[in-house]
Amino acid sequence: MMRFRLLTSAFFVVAAASYPLSGDAADEPAFNTVHAGGRNYINIADFVRYYGFDRNWQQNDQDVTLRAKYRKFQFKLNGRESWINGVRVWLNDSPLEYRNSILISETDVRKTLDPVLRAWAAPRRKVRTVMIDPGHGGEDQGTQGYRGTLEKRVTLDMAARVEKFIRRSGFETLMTRRTDTYVSLEDRSQLANASEADVFVSLHFNSAKPNPLPKGVETYCLTPVGLASTGSIRRQLGMGGFDEEPGNQFDRQNMVLAYVVQQKILKALPEAEDRGVRRARFFVIKATERPSILIEGGFLSNPSEEKRILNPSYRDKLAAAIAEGVKRYAALMDPPVKKSP
Numbered sequence: 001m002m003r004f005r006l007l008t009s010a011f012f013v014v015a016a017a018s019y020p021l022s023g024d025a026a027d028e029p030a031f032n033t034v035h036a037g038g039r040n041y042i043n044i045a046d047f048v049r050y051y052g053f054d055r056n057w058q059q060n061d062q063d064v065t066l067r068a069k070y071r072k073f074q075f076k077l078n079g080r081e082s083w084i085n086g087v088r089v090w091l092n093d094s095p096l097e098y099r100n101s102i103l104i105s106e107t108d109v110r111k112t113l114d115p116v117l118r119a120w121a122a123p124r125r126k127v128r129t130v131m132i133d134p135g136h137g138g139e140d141q142g143t144q145g146y147r148g149t150l151e152k153r154v155t156l157d158m159a160a161r162v163e164k165f166i167r168r169s170g171f172e173t174l175m176t177r178r179t180d181t182y183v184s185l186e187d188r189s190q191l192a193n194a195s196e197a198d199v200f201v202s203l204h205f206n207s208a209k210p211n212p213l214p215k216g217v218e219t220y221c222l223t224p225v226g227l228a229s230t231g232s233i234r235r236q237l238g239m240g241g242f243d244e245e246p247g248n249q250f251d252r253q254n255m256v257l258a259y260v261v262q263q264k265i266l267k268a269l270p271e272a273e274d275r276g277v278r279r280a281r282f283f284v285i286k287a288t289e290r291p292s293i294l295i296e297g298g299f300l301s302n303p304s305e306e307k308r309i310l311n312p313s314y315r316d317k318l319a320a321a322i323a324e325g326v327k328r329y330a331a332l333m334d335p336p337v338k339k340s341p
């Protein structure tokens, strides 16, 4: 903290002009930006005003909380974790303290926070058909639990359950596989791209072998251009990725979908640890030209989580929650009026 304070005066330049956050959407919010070592930041006072949070935010050491009547946004200074209405959302850059105020990265506001806080601003595509993608299959078994549970089997079981709940809500469903067969990642995305699907939901289970401790649920969506994936080596080097992927045309929808699905999972399964909405450039979410997410529904490498996952009623609850998330997303994509998750 001290080191940063010494740097600030020479390091920051407040941009004079107020201009819309760079992006295509016509209704992107306009903020004054503060430039710091190659990054643009937004002052918390502007952020609070724009998103309708109470003007007096709460700061407890490194923990900052913004409140409004129906929403809460928490984050840590010098950390990348944030929570929107209690759901963990990983940021690209750490918020910073600066001259008795706080700066939040413009990239994070534009690419991660704004899509959730103004979900109604996402370009809409009515959801009629959902493609479900059970990870792995055939010779590709995926990961394996301590009790011998094969990821490819659990994902197929989960896909059938998710399909059941999604159909009950009146949507059509498609699957990238219905049997224990190998389907390449390219074929999965091509199946989606050639189909009527309006969204793509890939189902996986996690492993941290040989570490048996990590547990919890993660929902991934595609890393936007210029950002670093949540767990990447490039992130540690402070580098973003600059290739535009087909899935990047849905940056806003991807984030909304990932957020509402993670939110519904945590609501339905309070025992599940929230590992957050994360970014990655996994093949199936970058090559699929539909709003897409990839859910890691728990760690088969954690013996107690594996045991829970082996319980069919737990899987049913998880599947119902994923379907609820997709339904919520569909409602946001088909509104006559403004809605927010």
Ligand SMILES: [Zn+2]
Binding pocket: 135, 136, 142, 143, 151, 204, 205
């Ligand atoms: Zn997997």
